[in-house]
Amino acid sequence: MRMLRPFLIAALAAAGLAGTANAQLRVDISGGISAPMPIAIPDMPTPAPAATAAGNTAELGRKVAEIVTNDLRNSGLFRPLNGNLPDVGMTQVAAPDFAAWQGRSAQALVQGFVQVNPDGSLTVGCYLYDIFLKSELARQGFVVRPAFWRRAAHKCADTVYTRITGEGPYFDSRVVYISETGPKRNRVKRLAIMDQDGANHRFITNGQSIVLTPRFAPGHQQIVYMSYAGKRPRIYVYDINAGTQRLVADLPNMTFAPRFSPDGRYIIFSMATSGNTDIYRVNASGGGLTRLTNSPGIDTGGSYSPDGSKIVFESDRGGTQQLYVMNADGSNQRRISFGDGRFGTPAWSPRGDLIAFTKMGGGQFRIGIMSPDGGGERLLTNAWQDEGPSWSPNGRVILFFRSAQGSGKADLWSVDLTGVNERKVPTPLDGSDPSWSPILP
Amino acid sequence: MKSKLLAIAMISGLVATAACSKKPKELPPPPPTTTAPAPEPAPAETGVVTPTTVPGSNADFLEKAGSDRVFFALDSYALDSASQATLDAQAAWLAQYPQVKITIEGHCDERGTREYNLALGDRRANAAKNYLAGKGVDVSRITTISYGKERPAAEGSNEEAWAQNRRAVTVLVSGMAG
């Protein structure tokens, strides 16, 4: 055997090699953690500093980075690096110094530039890099007139957000809501509109009449809402461009709780007739009044599914406020909420997979979500009175309003559908009844 | 001197007519409540106005009916006996002054969602309206409006305040005196 040993060793070594060449180690990695991604967003350089109607391009490069930073941070899914980030020159924009950023514990990097074009428009370039993989993940360029530079920044943030998270975009959007001020017994309520980050805020009505529950049309150019103008509570459509309003339906009774259909063809609303409230539909262009529910209970708060085939609404026909779903023509009305407590103000997610609602019970109003069949009920907030959910265009974030016990002071808040990142949305005065627009084109 | 005489004359006239209104001969028996006597003449600028209840006026309505509003239990639009008694008195007054038109406002407390409360306020207003109609008030004289939880009467977040806010209020809108 002694003679064989070297051969044996060699053969077995060869065998070991051959064996290894056959066997590949396979490892399952399951679960994983969820943590805000550290991301570096340095100021964006400009190839040539130039004055524009919106300011110097160098200053805009700083502000665009700031908007992207705020959007991503406020989503709760990113943790932009704080502090003074090194200046990035134009040559680095497409050729990042990965090693330097890795040293700062960032996982992703957003770089870009702002420049003026010969026709006076702005180009904002936006590049997303994975620092550890040392690869480019996305790039987009946006051309805008200078007055709308903020939208280019939101589009850049959306590019980054969608590539990392897989969600649809939502930063380039607006919010309409009711701005409130004054004593609790006599609140002054005004229709107001702003970018989703609070910028470009403007009042639409002057507060002489109570206005309630505004909702965007799918084309985001119109808002349907209810007003007490002339002491007749009725629903109107306001055209944002033209600055004009028109009555939706000239009916003698109180009409309220309006919403557009996803294709913009219809407006559904509630009408109270001699003490009974039901849901009706009318053509957005006028006419075609159709009754959709006909129960002795209060039926209100209709909200379409994103494919327009169904409507979720609330009804107390069974004794207490609960959620019901029906076909868009009013047929097949069935109850979907069966949990403990009362359910109201349903809002169907633009993704179609969830319905948000206000749940009342135990002395609290809380925002929750459930599947359209009523299963999987989950409560997202836990304060005294949270009410009136509205979904972001990508179905990931919910806006609602929170009222304080006693003063009744209301503010806008938002929460991620996973329940994290509950945060107050800043408004100049108090706020309620928020409604989120679709993504702007 | 002259102005002092004029003042005395005015004040005497005021006192005289005030006395007259207390003892009407042609009118039905005076109401039990007294109007505020104004024994001291007050300077004209600051003027303590002596209230007098003009028949068919809003104040008269409030006096005669006892209350312009009825209250409801949580989530309810049922009229309890106290509410019915108030509405009976309102109906009686409205029968006396058939030219008066009213609006009944329906209200809710803050412990309901926005749109449901608009509907519930409408229910309450109509409950009061139907009751008054049943007591002989012509429905053409009654309009209703719901304010949901938008116009609370009491500002607290407690049972006492909420009980005051769950109400239907009868508001005279036309045809009343004064």
Place this chain on the structure above:
Amino acid sequence: MDKAERNALWVAVAGHAVLFGALSLNLIHATRKLPPVEEAIPVEITDVALQSAAREQLAAPERADSPETPPPEPETAEAAEAAPPEPVSKTPPPEPAPEKPKPQPKQKPAETLAKKAPAPQAAKPRLDKNWLANVIGKSKPDAAPAQLDGAAAASLGQALRSQIKPCWEPPTGSPAIDELRVLVEVNFAKDGSVRGVPRVVGREGVNADNRAYLAPFETAALRAVSRCAPISLPPELYEHWKNVELSFDRRLRN
């Protein structure tokens, strides 16, 4: 050793030699190619005249701009080649992996057939006698080529899992993401660093509800490997972990 045993040993040795030869000659069809070690990710590095084409739909809601404007070529100081402008609105995100991964069913180690041997080995494994004794003791004469036995493989896998998993941060936005599974192939150098780039070699469970999350899911898997490298595993077992396949999913297990 008696005669029977000696014969058996010769048979085993001969068999191993034949098998080794056959593998070396690639007579058994390789099912996967390993990437050349030095391949770089194709990053489109363009000049500063960055291809930011006109974003014609970015008119504000207040005005309707003309929808189709031709994409302008931005001017720059450097002489840029006139590469075609990127179509901004519809450009899908680039694949992070260098090659199109072929969808592959999972293969158990026992069935894995030989691959082409990669470029020359960096180092031969050191044979220490204990390891060798283990291999001799456990290998049967007619068995497949020597591998790590179940327990050893398991503990090696567990060690690797515990080092990569802390960096695994998949997307969170939908329960449908639980259906996804992505297979990543990684080559490690002996010091535990990643050789070349990890790449996606398979994906499972894609459906209409989670398709939008696939690219971020894959990127997160690749990033997990890159972030948690270099790993630290026994160098004497390097042959067994120099090329690994990692399966990433989001389900919660014990």
